[in-house]
Amino acid sequence: MNGATGWGARLMNSSITGMSPWILFSLLSGPGRYELAAALSLAVAVLLLLVRHRPVLLEVAALVLFAGLTVLGMVATPAGLRWLETYANEVSNLTITALALLSLAARKPLTTPYARRKVPRAFWPTEHFRRVNVVVTRAWALAFLVAAVAGGVGDLVLHHPDNLWTAWLIQASALITAARFTEWYPAVPRPPVRRLLMPFVGLLIPMGVLVLVYDAAPRWFAVALILIGVVLARALRKEVATARQEGREP
16 A cells, blocks of 8 residues: 555645645535635644645646635625625535546546545556546535536526525535445445445434434435434344354445
């Protein structure tokens, strides 16, 4: 393996960490929170660059974008700030989607620099290594595109930038699924699909609670989300425990 070992090295060598400024801004930005979201995302981008010996495109792009958004927030007129609070989330999500697609077109997927820190150099030229990074980069492009579309629906169709579904639940579900896929897909041997689904199943319960608290859907729908989450989580845990007892999983 390349580089240092341990949880700290694994964290810094993960493409999820490289995506973190974008994820943070996607989930935090909105009316009354734009300037905080931009500043925190910029701080994370700066931190990532400070701890890297060789900065990568994704992190440099995050620094440029969130520095620009932070400055714009400081100098914007009240009308300009309202525009940023409403639409900067889509700008950010579409920017990283475009970066991911351009990296695929250039045959240099965004996740490749992170994968190279975890995989021996001998595997870098292989078709399997390239394919894994193409698929994972596509997953992130899709996740951020879903987040952008959800935000756009909330802003342009519902005229409600803080809508619980379009501003948080859909975006969070897409990004968490991509983050889990990033860990699940490259594993050799690849874990069962239930390992990929477990984080999403775990989301159903807090999702139902939030829908109930904020009255974002009929009460029966919120209760159904909670019950489905509980049933599926118990079923998945039971299946994992059985598989381990039978020696089918570590």
